[in-house]
Amino acid sequence: MAENWDEHAINWDRDDHVRFYADQAFASLIVHVNIQDDEWRTRRILDFGCGTGLLSERLAPLVADVVAIDTSQSMIEVLDRKEIGNVTTICADIDDPAVRIDATWFSEFDLVVASSVCGFLPDYEATLGVLAQPLNEGGFFAQWDWLAPDDEPGMTVSRIAHAFDAVDLIPVHIGQAFSVTFDGDEMPVVMGVARHRR
Numbered sequence: 001m002a003e004n005w006d007e008h009a010i011n012w013d014r015d016d017h018v019r020f021y022a023d024q025a026f027a028s029l030i031v032h033v034n035i036q037d038d039e040w041r042t043r044r045i046l047d048f049g050c051g052t053g054l055l056s057e058r059l060a061p062l063v064a065d066v067v068a069i070d071t072s073q074s075m076i077e078v079l080d081r082k083e084i085g086n087v088t089t090i091c092a093d094i095d096d097p098a099v100r101i102d103a104t105w106f107s108e109f110d111l112v113v114a115s116s117v118c119g120f121l122p123d124y125e126a127t128l129g130v131l132a133q134p135l136n137e138g139g140f141f142a143q144w145d146w147l148a149p150d151d152e153p154g155m156t157v158s159r160i161a162h163a164f165d166a167v168d169l170i171p172v173h174i175g176q177a178f179s180v181t182f183d184g185d186e187m188p189v190v191m192g193v194a195r196h197r198r
C-alpha cells in the first residue's frame with residue numbers, strides 16, 4: 001500500500017533518525033559535489049520529494065535558488081512555514097506532464113537531489129528520466145535510498161547503475177554512504193551521484 005506522507009509531516013522534523021539522515025546526506029553530497037565553492041552561489045537546485053525541506057534547508061544558503069517539490073501538501077506546508085527566502089515550493093507530481101510542460105521552473109538545474117524518495121516511486125527508472133531533463137550540461141543528480149540486498153527488490157547499486165546508464169547520466173559514485181541505526185539494527189543507505197553528459 002502506498003505510504004500516506006501527509007500523516008508524517010507534523011512530526012517529521014522531530015525524528016532524530018530523519019534529521020540524522022539529512023545531515024549524512026548533506027555530508028556525503030559535499031564529498032562528491034563542490035557545492036560549498038563560491039561558484040555555486042549563482043546556481044539552482046531541485047529538491048525532489050523534499051518533504052519538510054530538511055535537505056533544502058542545508059542547501060539553500062549555498063546557492064541562488066532551490067525549487068522544492070513534493071506530492072504531500074502537509075509536508076510542503078511545514079516547509080513553507082520555515083520561510084526560507086530562496087526556496088520555492090511546489091506541491092505536485094513531477095511525473096504528470098501537465099506539471100512540467102511550459103513550467104518556467106522546470107529548467108536549468110545544476111543539481112537535482114532526491115533524498116529517500118526514489119525507493120518509494122512506482123517507476124523509479126521512468127521518473128529518473130524526467131529528473132534528468134531539466135539538468136544543465138554537466139549538472140549533477142544525487143539520490144539516497146535504503147540499500148536492498150542484491151537478490152531482493154528495492155534499491156541496489158546495480159539497479160542505480162543501470163538506471164543512470166539508461167538516461168545518459170554518467171555515474172560519479174554509487175555505493176553505501178552511511179547507515180541509520182534503529183533499535184540496534186543498522187539500515188544501510190546507498191547513494192548514487194551522476195552527471196549529465198556534457
Ligand SMILES: C[S@@+](CC[C@H](N)C(=O)[O-])C[C@H]1O[C@@H](n2cnc3c(N)ncnc32)[C@H](O)[C@@H]1O
Pocket residue numbers: 005018021022048049050051052053054055069070071072075092093094095114115116117120121
Ligand atoms: C521519506 S520522505 C523524505 C522526505 C525528505 N526528502 C527528507 O529526506 O526528509 C519521502 C518523500 O517523498 C515524497 N514523494 C513520494 N513520492 C513522490 C513523488 N512521486 N513526487 C514527489 N514527491 C514524492 C513524499 O511525499 C515524502 O515527502
